[in-house]
Amino acid sequence: LAHFPVLDEGFWEGLEEALIEADVGIQVTQELLDKLREEARAQKIRESAQLLPRLKEKLVDILTTEKQPLFSEGKLGIFLMLGVNGTGKTTTIAKIAHRAKIEGKNVLLAAADTYRAAAIEQLEIWGKRVGAATIKHRRGSDPAAVVYDAIHAAQARDVDVLLIDTAGRLHTYIHLMEELQKIKRVVMREAPEAEIKTLLVIDATTGQNGLSQARLFGKALEVDGVVLTKLDGTAKGGIIAAIEDELKIPVILIGVGEKLDDLQEFDARAFVEALLS
Amino acid sequence: NLATRLQNVFTKLRGRGRLSEQDVGEALREVRLALLEADVNFKVVKDFIAEVKERAVGEEVLKSLTPGQQVIKIVHEELAALMGSGQSKLAFASKPPTIIMLVGLQGSGKTTATAKLAHYLKNQGKRPFLVAADIYRPAAIEQLKILGEEIGVPVFSKVGKSVLALAKQGIREAVPKNCDVVVVDTAGRLHIDEKMMNELEEVKREVRPHQVLLVVDAMTGQDAVNVALVFKERVDFDGVILTKLDGDARGGAALSIKAVTGRPIKLASVGEKLDDLQPFHPDRMSSRILG
Numbered sequence: 001l002a003h004f005p006v007l008d009e010g011f012w013e014g015l016e017e018a019l020i021e022a023d024v025g026i027q028v029t030q031e032l033l034d035k036l037r038e039e040a041r042a043q044k045i046r047e048s049a050q051l052l053p054r055l056k057e058k059l060v061d062i063l064t065t066e067k068q069p070l071f072s073e074g075k076l077g078i079f080l081m082l083g084v085n086g087t088g089k090t091t092t093i094a095k096i097a098h099r100a101k102i103e104g105k106n107v108l109l110a111a112a113d114t115y116r117a118a119a120i121e122q123l124e125i126w127g128k129r130v131g132a133a134t135i136k137h138r139r140g141s142d143p144a145a146v147v148y149d150a151i152h153a154a155q156a157r158d159v160d161v162l163l164i165d166t167a168g169r170l171h172t173y174i175h176l177m178e179e180l181q182k183i184k185r186v187v188m189r190e191a192p193e194a195e196i197k198t199l200l201v202i203d204a205t206t207g208q209n210g211l212s213q214a215r216l217f218g219k220a221l222e223v224d225g226v227v228l229t230k231l232d233g234t235a236k237g238g239i240i241a242a243i244e245d246e247l248k249i250p251v252i253l254i255g256v257g258e259k260l261d262d263l264q265e266f267d268a269r270a271f272v273e274a275l276l277s
Numbered sequence: 278n279l280a281t282r283l284q285n286v287f288t289k290l291r292g293r294g295r296l297s298e299q300d301v302g303e304a305l306r307e308v309r310l311a312l313l314e315a316d317v318n319f320k321v322v323k324d325f326i327a328e329v330k331e332r333a334v335g336e337e338v339l340k341s342l343t344p345g346q347q348v349i350k351i352v353h354e355e356l357a358a359l360m361g362s363g364q365s366k367l368a369f370a371s372k373p374p375t376i377i378m379l380v381g382l383q384g385s386g387k388t389t390a391t392a393k394l395a396h397y398l399k400n401q402g403k404r405p406f407l408v409a410a411d412i413y414r415p416a417a418i419e420q421l422k423i424l425g426e427e428i429g430v431p432v433f434s435k436v437g438k439s440v441l442a443l444a445k446q447g448i449r450e451a452v453p454k455n456c457d458v459v460v461v462d463t464a465g466r467l468h469i470d471e472k473m474m475n476e477l478e479e480v481k482r483e484v485r486p487h488q489v490l491l492v493v494d495a496m497t498g499q500d501a502v503n504v505a506l507v508f509k510e511r512v513d514f515d516g517v518i519l520t521k522l523d524g525d526a527r528g529g530a531a532l533s534i535k536a537v538t539g540r541p542i543k544l545a546s547v548g549e550k551l552d553d554l555q556p557f558h559p560d561r562m563s564s565r566i567l568g
C-alpha cells in the first residue's frame with residue numbers, strides 16, 4: 001500500500017485487494033472504501049498516507065467493544081463452546097481452563113461431545129494437563145445429560161469455572177442446532193445463578209462461510225462472543241469484521257498456537273495492524 | 278443467484294447481436310462478485326475475468342440465447358477448463374503396497390479422511406492398512422484406532438518413536454499382513470512452521486509415498502492459495518481431498534488451488550460418517566462456486 005502515494009485507481013485497487021485477501025469480504029470492503037472515498041473527496045485529501053490511518057480507524061471502530069472480564073467473581077462462570085467441525089473448540093477449552101487455573105480458580109470440564117471418536121479422551125488428557133477434572137458419560141450418550149451432571153457437580157464442588165465442550169457441527173444441520181439449543185436450555189434451567197458465556201469458535205482460515213456460521217449459530221442460540229483461532233497461520237481472519245459489522249458479536253479471544261498458553265485477549269488495534277500489514 | 282443477476286444486467290441493456298465491451302463489463306462485475314463471495318482467490322478471479330472478457334467481447338450472441346445466457350455459457354466453459362473436467366483418479370503402485378500420505382492444516386479433516394479413504398478402497402476390493410503418525414495431538418492415535426475398528430481395517434502406531442521411524446515401521450508391518458494400500462495420517466501443521474514442514478519433507482523423502490493428498494476444508498478463504506503453494510513447494514502433493522462439502526460453503530478454494538498449483542481435487546468428503554467420501558465432480562463444483 002506504500003507503493004501508491006497518489007490517490008489513483010491503483011491505490012484504491014490495492015486497498016480493495018488487501019481487504020479481500022484478508023477475508024473481509026466484498027460487501028464490507030465496498031462499504032468501507034465508499035466511505036473512505038467520500039471522506040477523501042469531502043475533505044480534499046490528496047495523499048494516500050492520510051487515508052490508510054482512517055481506514056484502520058474504521059476497522060478498529062467496527063471491531064471494538066466494551067471489554068468484559070473473562071472470569072466472573074463470586075459466581076459460577078459457565079462457558080458453552082460451539083462451532084463447526086475442527087475449529088479448535090476442545091483445544092480452546094484447555095487454554096481457557098489453563099488461564100483460570102493460573103488465576104487460582106477451581107475448574108471443571110464437561111465432555112459433552114459424545115459423538116466423535118476419541119473426543120472424550122482428548123478432553124480428558126487436556127484436563128489432566130491443566131489440573132481440572134472432566135465430567136463424562138459413555139460415547140453415544142445424551143450430551144444434555146453430561147451437561148446436567150457437570151452443572152450439579154460444579155455446584156456441589158464449589159467450582160468457579162465450568163467449560164462445556166460440544167461436538168463440532170455444521171450450522172446447516174437443523175437437528176444438530178436443536179441439540180445445542182437443548183443443551184443451552186439445560187444450562188439455563190439448572191444454573192440460573194451462573195454467568196453463562198456462549199462462545200462461537202471460528203477458524204481464522206475461514207472465508208465468507210464464517211458469516212453464515214455466525215448468522216445461523218447466532219440465530220439458534222444467543223452467541224455472546226467469538227473466539228478466533230489459528231491466527232498464528234497466514235490467514236488474517238478478516239471475516240470477523242463482517243461478523244461484527246452485521247451481527248455485533250464481539251471477538252473476545254484469539255488462538256495463536258496449539259499450546260496451553262497460546263491464547264490472547266482480542267486487541268482490535270493490533271488485529272487491524274496485522275490485517276493491513 | 279448469478280444467472281438471475283446476469284439476466285437483470287442484460288435486461289437493462291438493449292444490445293443484441295454482438296456482445297459489446299460495456300455489456301460484458303457489466304456482466305463480469307456480477308461474475309467477479311459471485312466468485313469473490315465464493316472465496317475464490319482475488320488474483321485468480323482477476324485473471325479469470327480477464328480471460329472471459331477477452332473471449333466474450335465481440336462474440337456473436339447465439340440465436341437461441343439471450344446476452345446474459347451467452348456470457349454465462351462462456352463463464353461456465355472457462356470455469357470448466359480451469360477446474361479440469363472428468364474425475365481425477367488415485368494412482369496405485371505397480372508393485373504393492375501403494376503408500377498414500379495425507380497432509381494439511383490443523384482440523385482440516387485428515388484423520389477422518391484417512392479412515393474414509395481406507396473404507397472407500399476396501400469397498401473397491403483393496404486391503405488397506407492405516408498408520409497413525411500424529412504423535413502430537415492428544416488422543417489422535419486413539420481416534421484413528423477407533424475409526425479403524427469401525428471399518429475393520431488394522432491401524433499401526435507406536436508410542437515413543439519418531440514420526441519417521443513409525444511411518445517406516447508401519448509400512449513394513451503392512452506387507453506380511455498382505456495389505457496392498459497403506460494410508461498414513463499425519464499431524465495437522467502450519468505451512469509456515471519450519472520444524473513441522475521439515476519433518477514432513479523428511480518423511481516423504483524416506484517413505485516415498487506414491488500419492489500425497491492435501492486435505493483442505495471447503496470453507497477455507499483467501500489463504501487457501503498460500504497454503505497450497507507452500508505445501509506444493511515443500512512436499513508436493515498429487516491431489517486434494519476437499520472436506521466438509523456437506524455445509525453451505527461455496528468452496529472457491531477448490532478453484533484457487535487448482536488454478537494456482539495445477540493439482541486436481543480427487544475426492545470430496547461430504548459428512549462425518551465413514552462412508553461420506555466420494556469422487557470429486559469438477560462440473561458440480563463450478564456450479565456451486567458460481568452460486
Ligand SMILES: Nc1nc2c(ncn2[C@@H]2O[C@H](COP(=O)(O)OP(=O)(O)OP(=O)(O)O)[C@@H](O)[C@H]2O)c(=O)[nH]1
Pocket residue numbers: 083084085086087088089090091092113116119166167168169229230231232233254255256257258262383384414465467
Ligand atoms: N495452529 C493452531 N492450531 C490450533 C489452534 N487451536 C486449535 N488448533 C489445532 O486445531 C486442531 C483441531 O482442534 P480441536 O480442539 O480438536 O478442534 P475442535 O473444534 O474441538 O474439533 P471437533 O471437536 O472435531 O469439531 C488441533 O490440531 C489443534 O491443535 C490455534 O490457535 N493455532
Ligand SMILES: Nc1nc2c(ncn2[C@@H]2O[C@H](COP(=O)(O)OP(=O)(O)OP(=O)(O)O)[C@@H](O)[C@H]2O)c(=O)[nH]1
Pocket residue numbers: 085086116168170382383384385386387388389390411414417463464465466492520521522523546547548549553
Ligand atoms: N460435516 C463434516 N465434518 C467433517 C468432514 N470431514 C471431517 N469432519 C469433521 O471435522 C473435524 C476434524 O476432523 P479430523 O479428522 O479430526 O481433522 P484433522 O485434520 O485430522 O485434525 P488435526 O489432526 O487436529 O489436524 C471432526 O469433527 C470430523 O468429524 C466432512 O466432510 N463433513
Ligand SMILES: [Mg+2]
Pocket residue numbers: 089090091113119165166167168
Ligand atoms: Mg472437539
Ligand SMILES: [Mg+2]
Pocket residue numbers: 387388389411414417463464465
Ligand atoms: Mg488428525
